[in-house]
Amino acid sequence: MRFKAQIQNISTFTKLTASLNSLGPLAWVKLSEEQVCFTIIPEQGTQVWAVLSIDAIFETISVQSAANNVINLEVPLISLNRALKSALNATSAQIRLTKKDNMPMLALTIVTTTSSNSYSAFPTAGPNNDDGFDAPFDNAFGGNRETVVTQEIPVRVLPPDTVANLHEPQTREPDVHIILPPLMQLKSISDRFTKLALADTKSGPGTTASRTRLEVAANMHGCLKMSIKTDAMSISSVWTDLSNPELDPAQISGGVTGLADHPSTRMKQLGSADGRSEEGWATVRIDGRDWGKVMSVGRLGGRVIACFCHEHALILYVYLPNDNGDDESVLTVRVRFLTLDTRAEADISTVLRQFVQRMMQDQVVYRLSANHE
Amino acid sequence: MVVLNFTLTPEAASKVHDLLVCLGKFSETVAIEARRERFTFTALNSSKSAYCAVTLDGKQFFRQYECIPDAGGTDGRFSCSMYTRALLSVFKGRLYDPLGRDGAVERCEVSLQDQDNEAYCRFIIKMVCNQGVTKTYKLTYEAVDVMHALFDRSVAQNRWSMHSGATREYIEYFGTKTELLDIFTGEDGRCVFKSYTEKISDGKEILKHPLVTAVAVNTSDFEYFNVQAGLHIVISVKDFKAIVLHADTLKTSLKAYYSQPTRPLQFSYGCDGLVAEFTLMTSGDYTGAPPTPTPAPQQHTATPQQSRQASHSPSAASERTDMRSMRSEMPPPVQPASRRDQNGRLRNPGSRQPSSAPSQSQTVPPQAEPEDEESLFVPHNDTRMQEEEDAAWAPMDYDKEETLGWDASADHDAAVFPTFRDSGSMSRTTTTDSNMVIEPTQRLSEITGLW
Numbered sequence: 068m069r070f071k072a073q074i075q076n077i078s079t080f081t082k083l084t085a086s087l088n089s090l091g092p093l094a095w096v097k098l099s100e101e102q103v104c105f106t107i108i109p110e111q112g113t114q115v116w117a118v119l120s121i122d123a124i125f126e127t128i129s130v131q132s133a134a135n136n137v138i139n140l141e142v143p144l145i146s147l148n149r150a151l152k153s154a155l156n157a158t159s160a161q162i163r164l165t166k167k168d169n170m171p172m173l174a175l176t177i178v179t180t181t182s183s184n185s186y187s188a189f190p191t192a193g194p195n196n197d198d199g200f201d202a203p204f205d206n207a208f209g210g211n212r213e214t215v216v217t218q219e220i221p222v223r224v225l226p227p228d229t230v231a232n233l234h235e236p237q238t239r240e241p242d243v244h245i246i247l248p249p250l251m252q253l254k255s256i257s258d259r260f261t262k263l264a265l266a267d268t269k270s271g272p273g274t275t276a277s278r279t280r281l282e283v284a285a286n287m288h289g290c291l292k293m294s295i296k297t298d299a300m301s302i303s304s305v306w307t308d309l310s311n312p313e314l315d316p317a318q319i320s321g322g323v324t325g326l327a328d329h330p331s332t333r334m335k336q337l338g339s340a341d342g343r344s345e346e347g348w349a350t351v352r353i354d355g356r357d358w359g360k361v362m363s364v365g366r367l368g369g370r371v372i373a374c375f376c377h378e379h380a381l382i383l384y385v386y387l388p389n390d391n392g393d394d395e396s397v398l399t400v401r402v403r404f405l406t407l408d409t410r411a412e413a414d415i416s417t418v419l420r421q422f423v424q425r426m427m428q429d430q431v432v433y434r435l436s437a438n439h440e
Numbered sequence: 441m442v443v444l445n446f447t448l449t450p451e452a453a454s455k456v457h458d459l460l461v462c463l464g465k466f467s468e469t470v471a472i473e474a475r476r477e478r479f480t481f482t483a484l485n486s487s488k489s490a491y492c493a494v495t496l497d498g499k500q501f502f503r504q505y506e507c508i509p510d511a512g513g514t515d516g517r518f519s520c521s522m523y524t525r526a527l528l529s530v531f532k533g534r535l536y537d538p539l540g541r542d543g544a545v546e547r548c549e550v551s552l553q554d555q556d557n558e559a560y561c562r563f564i565i566k567m568v569c570n571q572g573v574t575k576t577y578k579l580t581y582e583a584v585d586v587m588h589a590l591f592d593r594s595v596a597q598n599r600w601s602m603h604s605g606a607t608r609e610y611i612e613y614f615g616t617k618t619e620l621l622d623i624f625t626g627e628d629g630r631c632v633f634k635s636y637t638e639k640i641s642d643g644k645e646i647l648k649h650p651l652v653t654a655v656a657v658n659t660s661d662f663e664y665f666n667v668q669a670g671l672h673i674v675i676s677v678k679d680f681k682a683i684v685l686h687a688d689t690l691k692t693s694l695k696a697y698y699s700q701p702t703r704p705l706q707f708s709y710g711c712d713g714l715v716a717e718f719t720l721m722t723s724g725d726y727t728g729a730p731p732t733p734t735p736a737p738q739q740h741t742a743t744p745q746q747s748r749q750a751s752h753s754p755s756a757a758s759e760r761t762d763m764r765s766m767r768s769e770m771p772p773p774v775q776p777a778s779r780r781d782q783n784g785r786l787r788n789p790g791s792r793q794p795s796s797a798p799s800q801s802q803t804v805p806p807q808a809e810p811e812d813e814e815s816l817f818v819p820h821n822d823t824r825m826q827e828e829e830d831a832a833w834a835p836m837d838y839d840k841e842e843t844l845g846w847d848a849s850a851d852h853d854a855a856v857f858p859t860f861r862d863s864g865s866m867s868r869t870t871t872t873d874s875n876m877v878i879e880p881t882q883r884l885s886e887i888t889g890l891w
Contacts, residue, residue, distance in 0.1 A: 089835050093647065143647040146615070150651055153613040155826070170646060212606075212661045215630075216613050219652040251832065258836045360835040 068132045068224070070098055070164040074151075075126035077160055079387060081151040082366045083117070083124070083398075088144035089363035090115055090400075095230060098138045100130050108233065113361055116235045119396040123387055138164070139225040142173065150175045150218035157216075164222075171224050177216040235399065238382065240319075241374035242330045242349035245285045246310050247383070250365025253293075256304055257281060257362065260295040261355030263302070279355035285375050286349070287311050287335040290342035295355065305342040312372060349375035353402050361402055442518045443508040444474050444552035452501055453548040453567075454536035455690075455714060457528065459494045462686035462716075464524040466492055466679070471586045473519040474507045482586055483524070489721035490679050491589035500713025503547065518552070520581040522563070530565050530577045545569050553578075589719040591706045596697035598671065600631070601664040604687035604694045604709065606657075611681050615651030621677040622724065623696075625667040630656045635677045663693055673701050674724040683707050683718050690714070698722065 074080060087094055087105060090113050097104040103124065105117040121128055132138050154160040154177040161176045247253060261279045282303075284292045289310055294303030311331075319325040326332060338347020361383065364371070369386045376382075385398035448456065463470050463483040473480045479496045498505035509516030537544040549566040560580075567575040614621075614635040622634040634654040659665040687694045687709045698705035701724030708717045 085830060085833070089833075141647065146651045149615055150653075153653070213658065214610070214661070215656040217652075217654040217656070218613070218615075219654075221646050221649040223647060254833075262836070356835070363833045363835055366829070366833040 068138060068164065070128075070130050070138050070162075072128040072162050073126040074124060074154070074160040074162055075122065076124050077151060077154045077157060079367070080124045081148065081155065082368075083119075083387075084144050084148040084151055086364040086366055086398075087115060087117070088148050089360045092144060094142050094144050094147075095225065095233070096140045096142050097230070098128075098130050098140070099136060100128055106233070113357055114236075114401040115398060116401070117396075117398040119387070123396040134227040137227070139227065139230050140164075140171075140173070141223040141225055142220065143222075146220045147173070150220055153177060153216055153218060167219065171222050173220040173222050175218040175220065177218070179214050179216065180212065236401070238376055238380050240330050240376075241382070242334050242377045243285045243287055243375040244311060244314075244331060245287075245289070245291060245373055245375075246312060247371045247373050248291065248306050248309060250362050250371060254359065254362035254365065257293060257355060257358050260293065260302060261359060263300070264295050264297050264355065280352050281355040281358055282350060282352050283358075283375075283381065284348040284350040285309075285373065286338040286342070286344075286347040287331055288338050288340040288342075288347065290338070290340065291373075292342060292348065307340065307342050349377040351375055351378065351381040351402075353381060357402060361400055364398060364400060367398070442510050442552060442554045443506060444518055444550075444554075446479070446498075446505040446507075446550050447503040448548040448550070449503050450536040450545045450547070452503070453531055453545065454534070455501075457531040457533055457535060458686060458689040459714070459716070460524055460528050460531055461533075462682050463492055463494065464528065465682040466490055468524055469521050470524045470527065471519065471521045471584065472581075473517050473586045475509070475517045476507050476514065479505070479507070480586075482588065484587060484589070485679075490676070491719045492716070493588065493718075494714065494716045497713035497715075502713075518554075519584060519586040520563075521584045521586075522579060522581045526579050530567075530579065535567075540570065542571060543569055543573065589704070591697070591704055591717070591719045593697050593706070595703075596699045596706065598625075598667040598673075598698050598700075599664065599696065600659075600662050600667060601693050601695040602662045604684060604690070604692055606661065607684045607694055608688040610655045610657070611684050613655055614653050614677060614681070617650040618653070618677050620674050621680050622672055622674045624672045625659075625669050626656075627669045629659050631659050631662070631665065631667070632656045664695075671700070672724045673698055673705060673722050675705060675720050675722050679718070679720055683716075686716065 083105070087107055091107040091109040093107075095104075095106045095108070097106070100121070102121060103119045105115065105119070107113075107115040130136050130138055151160075154175065156179055157177040158180050159178045163174055163176075165172060165174045260281060264279050280295070282292075282294045282296070284294075289308050291306040291309055292303055294301065314326055314329065314331065316323045316326045319329060321328065334347055334349065336347075338344045364383070364385050367385060367387060369388050371386075372384045374380075374382045374384065381402040383398075383400040383402065385400060387396040387398070459481060460470065463481060466485045467483040469483070471482045471484075473482065477498045479498065479502075480493055481496075482491070482493045484491050496502065498507070507518065509518050535545050535548075545567050547568050549568065551564050551566075553560065553562045553564055560578075561583075562578040563581050565577045565579065567577075569575065610633055617637065618635040619637045620635070622632075622636065624632040624634065626632060632654050634652065636652045637650045684694065687707075690709065690711050692709045692711045695708045696705065697708065701722055703722065704719050705722045706717060706719050708715070710716055
């Protein structure tokens, strides 16, 4: 079993591992000479299925194994990220699978040519630099220092049969697909919502997940709505003028007729571009804290398309910025959605409690109509 | 009656802050020893494996310095012990403001109130600021005898010296949770700094094993390098980081002196009347080094050191066993220098000196690292910027106490820039210690990249 690669795009690789690390501590990394897959399947939370073309992060790669030249590893992301961070200013970085004391590990070898400027540009007693011609001076006296840093990341090699049954789950065609606004903006608003919800119902009933339930909805007219409701408040933010990318008929089963029958085509008939209409929204409910973690993929800086399956699933496709447009690397992030049952239960109790409270306060009779929402 | 008065420039006061931050990483109390010519801060960690002494020269470091001890003539001294935290709350960060803005400190006057006719003994520190403001702090102290670890440089033949900026770069590669640092001198003209942790366990735990980081440095990158090849010497990574970070605040060269594993190692650096010395316990593979040390082949500079080492080395193997037996009946460390030879060991000085400072006894809990006050500010530095960005993208920690409500306390220090807290960086703003006063010393216009 051999794996060796020259890392080309250290910054992207570092950001990728940092984003993944927010979503889970361990990643299943599937290495082959065609592509690299990073998968996170936590017991609870958000799944990530990332498929990267080799040239997105590696320059040269060689993978050899008895199982069709595929190597499956379990990698602690925090260590990998930490190791990669030290390579940010490297002149070259190489990663390979080795064994030490019979323990498998990924060894990252980083060569940095320390610009001696970083410390000798301000010598304690050095009048040498005031004319700005310090480069020859540095080269003559200890410039071009080459330092080799080796970072050893402990890993576990996964036998092929343990991962053979893991496949990306299939979901139905999405009702709405939309390009998300800048994730930093989205994150700061959703973080605030979640914080408020937690502060408001510290002593309230239900699990934390039901308390920080964030409702995210989008329509086919460029609107995204994020809202949170608790006993005491209901807040929502609406983004408008976002874009719903056109589907390519060639990518859809049934071609042009398939596109006409596509759920998103039907959703286009409903709703409006100002986001005020009640119709045409595809809604999912997610845990605000999960969402906060998901937003961490924003650091990759790529385009993010959210696909909403109404009351069913939310999938984010994060495209890594790439020079050549055709062979893009994609991160598929499946946000954990809250199931209908716990939601309904929480809702009814909330409505009831609100009702009783208001009755006591206002001495006004309200009509209780508790459907599922 | 002791007289102790001195005045510090703002630059010097800020250096006192830096050194207290460093010593605070070793112990929660710092001992002070004032003599006629010099002033020393010392700290000993709770496991007594690290001893730090920072000596300030009376003439060079201070603007004015006067110390007349009680008795003892030229060797007389005044010594006491204080909480590092208490001193740090007086010697805050950023005391030195090169722009001399409003409220900047002009000088710092320290005097000791130790008279018989006074009700209290206090350390009085006056910060004289511009615009006629004077801040006076009175600190309590505990009179103690100060313990010193002794280190004999003449037996420490292995020496190197390197600019602190370079070592600072190396420690940044180290993983966060590692414990030990192995300094290894290879035969190939390289010196390897390896940070690691002793094995925890097997199985699933393997993946929790911290990173092992090895930084291989050409010995030609050292300013001076003369170490026996094949020698492994192991110290604590945390201590090394604390030392390097402090040395880097002075932009000076860090010098190391050591003989062999299990014997103490000393780091030393200094400039402008400040000399810092750290004596650390070492471990390491005794047998790893060649039994008869070869006179190091790859030296770049021929110095008197080399010849000394050569003459010393043939007897090293036999000498080692001698020293081991000698250690068990070693005399108390406070002895004339002539008798200290080869016994500067620091394993457990407390047991040999019953008069050791009570405040430095084994029961002192390990000191948590003091908060980095700088982290409140948006740095101009690239790596810091990177960290800022990372923090902004990181998932928020909702368990941290941050509630939105009425603040009736009229204490608005924690919310200098309320807009900060609303723009996604709140998890960081709330981590600041509530009893720490935060002054608005950075203008909004200096900040880029947050919005």
